[in-house]
Amino acid sequence: MPAYRPEEIEKKWQAHWKAHSTFRTENHSDKPKYYVLDMFPYPSGAGLHVGHPLGYIASDIVTRYKRLRGFNVLHPMGFDSFGLPAEQYAIQTGRHPALTTEKNIETYVQQLSSLGFSYDWSREVRTSDASYYKWTQWIFLKLFNSWYNLDADRAEPLTELTARFAATGSEGIRAAGDDGDRLSFSAGQWALFSEKQKLAAVLPYRLAYQQDTYVNWCPGLGTVLSNDEVKDGLSERGGFPVERRLMPQWNLRITAYADRLLQGLDQLDWPDAVKEMQRNWIGKSIGAEVTFPVLSSEYSVLSSETKADEAASLTTQYLLPNTEIKVYTTRVDTIYGATFLVLAPEHELVDELTTPEQRAAVDEYIAATKRRSERDRMTDVKAVSGVFTGAYALNPVNNEPVPIWLADYVLAGYGTGAVMAVPSGDQRDYLFAKHFNLPIPAISDAQQGLDQQADPTKEGRYINSGIINGLTYKEATQKLIAFLEEKGLGKGKVNFRQRDAIFGRQRYWGEPIPIYYKDGTAYGIAESDLPLVLPEIDEYKPTETGEPPLGRAQDWLYKGKYPYELSTMPGWAGSSWYYLRYMDPTNEARFVSEEAEHYWGSVDLYMGGAEHATGHLLYARFWYLFLKDLGLVSSNEPFQKLINQGMILGRSNFVYQMWMQWQTIPEEELHFPQIYVSKSFKEAMSQNSEEFKSSEKYASYLAQIDEIISRTRAKYPHLKMSLMRHNAPTGEYAYFSKFHVDVNHTDNDVLNISAFRNWRNENRNAEFILEEDGTFICDWEVEKMSKSKHNVVNPNILIDKYGADALRLYEMFLGPLEQYKPWNTNGISGVSGFLKKFWRLFHPEDGPLALTDEPATPAELKVLHRAIQKAQEDIEKFSFNTSVSLFMITVNELTALKCHKRAILEPLVLLVSPYAPHLAEELWQELGHKAGSISTASYPEFREEFLVEDTVTYPLAINGKVREQMQFAAAATAAEIETAVLASDFLAKHGEGKSAKKVIVVPGRMVNVVV
RNA sequence: GCCGGAGUGGUGGAAUGGUAUACACGAGGGACUUAAAAUCCCUUGCCUUCACGGGCUUACGGGUUCGAGUCCCGUCUCCGGUACCA
Helix, strand or coil: CCCCCHHHHHHHHHHHHHHCCCCCCCCCCCCCEEEEEECCCCCCCCCCCCCCHHHHHHHHHHHHHHHHCCCEEECCCCECCCCHHHHHHHHHHCCCHHHHHHHHHHHHHHHHHHCCCCCCHHHCCECCCHHHHHHHHHHHHHHHCEEEECCCCEEEEHHHHHHHHHHHCCCCCCECCCHHHCCCCCHHHHHHCCHHHHHHHHHHHECEEEEEEEEEEECCCCEEECHHHEECCEECCCCCECEEEEEEEEEECHHHHHHHHHHHHHHCECCHHHHHHHHHHHCEEEEEEEEEEEECHHHHCCCHHHHHHHHHHHHHHHEEEEEEEEEEECCHHHHHHCCEEEECCCCCCHHHHCCHHHHHHHHHHHHHHHHCCHHHHHHCCCCCCCEEEEEEEECCCCCCEEEEEECCCCCCCCCCCEEEECCCCCHHHHHHHHHCCCCCCCCECCCCCCCCCCCCCCCCCECCCHHHCCCCHHHHHHHHHHHHHHHCCEEEEEEECCCCEECCECCCCCCECCEEEECCEEEECCHHHCCCCCCCCCCCCCCCCCCCHHHHCCCCEECCCEEECCCECCCHHHHCCHHHHCCCCCCCCCCCCHHHHHHHCCECEEEECHHHCCCHHHHHHHHHHHHHHCCCCCCCCCECEEEECCCEEEEEEEEEEECEEEECCCCCCCCCCCEEECHHHHHHHHHCCHHHHCCHHHHHHHHHHHHHHHHHHHHCCCCEEEECECCCCCCCCECEEEEEECHHHEECCEECHHHHHHHCHHHCCCEEECCCCCCCECEEEEECCCHHHCCCCCHHHHHHHHCHHHHHHHHHHCCCCCCCEECCHHHHHHHHHHHHHHHHHHCHHHCCCCCECCCCCHHHHHHHHHHHHHHHHHHHCCCHHHHHHHHHHHHHHHHHCCCCEHHHHHHHHHHHCCCCHHHHHHHHHHCCCCCCCHHHCCCCCCCHHHHCCCEEEEEEEECCEEEEEEEEECCCCHHHHHHHHHHCCHHHHHCCCCCCCEEEEECCCEEEEEC
16 A cells, blocks of 8 residues: 555445445444434535534544444434525525435435544434424324413323313313403303314314414514514525514414423533523523503593692592503512503503504504614614503502503513503613603612612612601512412512513424414314325415415315425424434334333533524423423433534635726726735835835835736726726725635635636736735635635645545544534645644554564553543534544654554554544554444554653743743652752852742642742 | 634644644755656745754733733624614
């Protein structure tokens, strides 16, 4: 075997692994199990760029390492193959999304295979396969047929709920969700209900339920989106505007699990940032719900003098019966400072409360709010807007009348859709009060600067606060809640920011929701009729009547007569449980067999991007908890350890073009010569100092420009051109435009001028002002890797040139896995050189394998065992970049030692094998082992005794500054060392004549003399 | 605003409170070669010095410590998340 040829050995081993199913994993083993999972990729048409495999490489290293350490490792890969891009493409081209998806997956599989990942491809799943989504639909039916029993704090089958209805009616049932939507009835009434009435009564209890919901409607995509699919008021995919709309929707009752999703985070080995994001997303707050009675319109019309006179009879004479406003507050202690109420414009009482005088203003405000898109509301946070309804409510603690306002800063969907405004304690309320000239009374003796802003302090004692005057925060809160509870006007309450998850999409390329309608009532289809297969349609657009694309399906009816639900499931449906299917991917009888589920349990290591923090990771946990409630899975959480690999950013290159003034000559087909200037030229010209302008360099630059201009004039005599000089406002000599240049046309920022000329037609005749050494240097910047920035690096090209092993090593070498870091292709030559050096340890001078069986020297053993120790430590803490450095140091040292000994190099092959599996497999075979067997070998054993030294070199420092080194026996005691240092001439040489005050000896480390 | 995270050479980065800048890229010099590629050797944080050496340096300012990139307090900058959530 001659020189290291990755292109040969990598193909060879990839074919071998495939042909021999080397990485096929069994569901039973005497070995302990370990489950390593990569986040489910959506197979996009663009294929992988160099940033995508980062996490896959890391997880593959862990996988291969764990195999060497004696684990039975499950390491699967599959595709989240339903999704918007394929469908958008289908709308444009008429090409079936299934075909596009299939083709994209092929590309992915090819690319992943060429990186040498050790996936068990026999377990591959695709969410768009009916054999997979059959079970996604099955889980949906389980949700549809379950309710959440708050007393048991778990989901239960609906049959248990209906049994209780039959026995005792709706009385005493505590279920997650909004009781306002539910009927109350006795067992007798239940018995008399028709089937339709029964289903209607049960619907608001289901974990998958249909309801009119305010949704993020995206007209550009023709569908609704969930909150995490909307960024800054635009759709995450496609960037289309999104607006609020009330529509009937399928929802999943994730809020039933809010508290358990929150509690469960504490046991997880996840990045704190992700856990914190989930906590914020769930948004638990502890506060109180307080009821404000409402005054009748007779009160509103009183003159201000009469209002004062009537103060005593408010609660008797003017109280509006059966009407009250509930507000939610986390600061019930500030209630005496509540000088007005604010309702969301959508609040159900708005119509009833508005007085005739205010009707026009209120209607106008509500209309304006509707017109304002979500995006406007977000970008326009500072602007205060609102309107007075004309009505008043009574503050329940002091019976003071407070005006009721509307404002869009109050959200209909949170709490009760109404707040008590405490302008002295809440900045929003403060701004509102200032704007509308409402009073801002202080409520605590610790509040400060109320003429400028609100002060939400909990310090100090209450003032102007009736029964809590003089109390502290804690005392006041307790007293008020007790007071309100006694009067039946309030109670302590926990609120969550998290909303139920909207589960329908008005799109084609997704799982059909297994629901049909009979007489307008929703029924789940029978489990035995699953899968409900996605029907073929003629076009992938909504119907003329505005129904989702599935409305186009011909004769698509349940049992030949009942229409199906026309929306499909969102992208996150299939990805919420895929990791379970990998355990038993072809089971036709169950979503995963009990046996497989018990063996594999939960995912031990989950690798993926941080962008899934609040979407996928929350939904998947929710589905897992639900399945657990039904006794279908056995762990507490699906993903024990999570690592977010950082994004690899692009390193963009730029050229500067000088602005010229042209007189165009349309009749001639002329490509004007653009003038591009090298980096240092642009920098010099932009610095704009008088000193520079009088320099020789400046003169030479001007001469170069003039030269180009005259040369161009000679070439194109009709063309009039001049440099745009002297930018008056800034005084700069010239203007420059900055353009991205394809990074494939540069090497170490040096532009390949001919490639650049050919890249774009308008550059054909470009002129270049070069550096003194004749090169053209581009500027650079770190940006996200994207096509439009021309900084995308394709891994296939690098694999062709350097090999997959080099790419794997280099991606790891770039820096800590979790960090964001820029890609720079140049560095790959370093790891490529390392692999060649490693090869040469086995094949001196790239000749045939030439290893000796001589016993290893202590120096060689030390190098080896330090490597074993550190490689192991690094991989256990996912510090892959330092392992690669370690391998480089090890190989450098063994090369220097001219070590070609089997005893040292054979274990080294094992150490490197998780990182560079092809090279390792090749050498392993050359060493005489069975082909393809390195993944079933055992990791070399670390032996401490080879690291023990006879002597230790100590740095000697004076006052912490190192001055000299001194050797001591490893066994020397601190006292012996101290004596020896003081006896030496160390102090005389460096002590500036001072005497030693104190000597600190850290055994094995260093000596510090304090003078 | 709030919640996370990070600031170390020209670049990516390393460093259980114990010799800061390992490893690699880039750059400079040299060897081999007709030449190129490949490979090998030397130099490479900054300032100062012919040199030996000396001084400075981990965003900035303080502190704790015999000793701080690492711990504590304050400030600045950048990145990510999130936001009228009552």
